Amino acid sequence: MSRFWSQVVRDLTPYVPGEQPKIANLIKLNTNENPYPPSPKALAAIQAELGDDAARLRLYPDPNADLLKQAVARRYGATPDQVFVGNGSDEVLAHAFQALLKHDAPILFPDISYSFYPVYCGLYGVDYRTVPLADDFSIDPADYCPSGGLPSGRGQPNGGIIFPNPNAPTGRLLALDAIADIARANPDSVVVVDEAYIDFGGTTAIPLTRRFDNVLVVHTLSKSRSLAGLRVGYAIGHPALIEALERVKNSFNSYPLDRLAIVGAVAAIEDDDWFAACCGKVVTTRDALTADLASLGFEVLPSAANFIFARHPQRDAAELAKALRERSIIVRHFKLPRIEQFLRITVGTDVECQALVAELRAILA
Template structure:
């Protein structure tokens, strides 16, 4: 017998990438392959001694340096328990006129729109998997991941700004989970475009996927409204250890940049090596590669790599069922991956 409210009986929850304690090469959830900065680890140890007290609901110890990092005012920054919580509040409270997003993108958009019974319009990507903003007509809130996932493709900031200018009364949410691996951030343009809100995360370039820390950057009015929802739900959603780690991460920018540059270099090398093996790859601007082989099915590649203890991500969506998404690991991990792919029957040698 189910006691769940009937309006939620139909929900199809988000399916995360497989997590395992088995010794594998884990290239399926777009995590950072490098350890967090040492000062982050030390900060977590110190913060652990304060866990008998509530965390600071203002999150000022991260908001202030993050605002400085982005060269905005603190009142332009919101902090949440991962970018997923930030997105939750946005879908909950900012989409009265409906929402539009691509058919192939981050899976939580569809989950949240279903959860809140939103008037939703899913707009197919173009044949080349790109987003055409000209197709996003009407009054609904628009949310796009830029760069998009799992395709890895990005829209130039100037294009998004032009779209925002054409639709000044519509909210444009740009999910920048992967922007540190590209040149596509909208943050520098926000002062001239108050209807654009940028969402980001500490999970990718900042090594803190397990800490759960996300943010939004936008106009003072948008941030005030987000805080209204947060403080009506759970003011303490960002715990003390995560706050300490986030602050320490911002103090270790040189290390973050060093690791980000290594990931970008390894991404470019991996794409070139895959192309030598007959793969077609998108022009990824993220910390993963999205690729397909003309003669070997994506599911086959996924399963054969898993049999060799290498995890990548495969999606059953018919439009991209021939693709696999491969997170960028260390150079050594990617070399092992390439050797394993060479052993798959049908791959060009």
């Protein structure tokens, strides 16, 4: 701590990103990266951007990233003024907290959820209340709906609502009808649906943005498009919501996406065949890994993401994570109430997941 720190910095508890260790022959199943490479068309587009005239890198990129906005709009049947792009979905979410979720009333999000949400609240001075997940770790929409908005509603007036779908780290999916109920019951609050993992087993809420002017859907190219290293995210919503995000972005960083990120992202979004094939392989491996862990006695939550959330009734999760690490396999363990006995395991390749199961079998034995 330094005497030069502001009070905001003194009070912050920063987000802790997934570990990126430098261990030889590591099986890395802790940060939900896609085990397969990005679209060859994305790589070719990046190379072409460099090859044609690399000197253009001395020039700023398009501050509006119009090519990318147009590609996203075409993909989802939207218009470019309904699309916002940023340096990864984390930046998009950060701007949403400041532009759309900072009001007099507290915002709501699950008690077990993406751990960046309370960090953003601390950074931007946003009041919040966490809503406990059900005993099966699912989100109950009634908890977010005031009694006047839904017959079974027991929620509270709020300054906004945000949740991942599928939720992280649980992987559980909330049905589209339930999201619509939440949006309908909270007409004066923005409902942010963080869909980082939606492509691995859910239906996107983007169509709801055409029915509700208070729904903002956030996506990333880090997971299903295998571009975590490129840092590209976007949001789709009513033009008024997008304008608010643009106002914050242009008061913070007018050039969040570089030239290579823009062209690579456009090509990745347009390559549906590669996208579908990669997602399909991840889903198939996820189902096999779930069955293998269940055969070892693990309880595995239903997952619609590219990871699974599992616990063993007779073995401590921290000890299992430590034993796996000693065997050059890393998974994510959260030392948090209610989930301290769970491991979050990224779905890797078939070979990686088979190695994980083999080592767990040996550890349990």
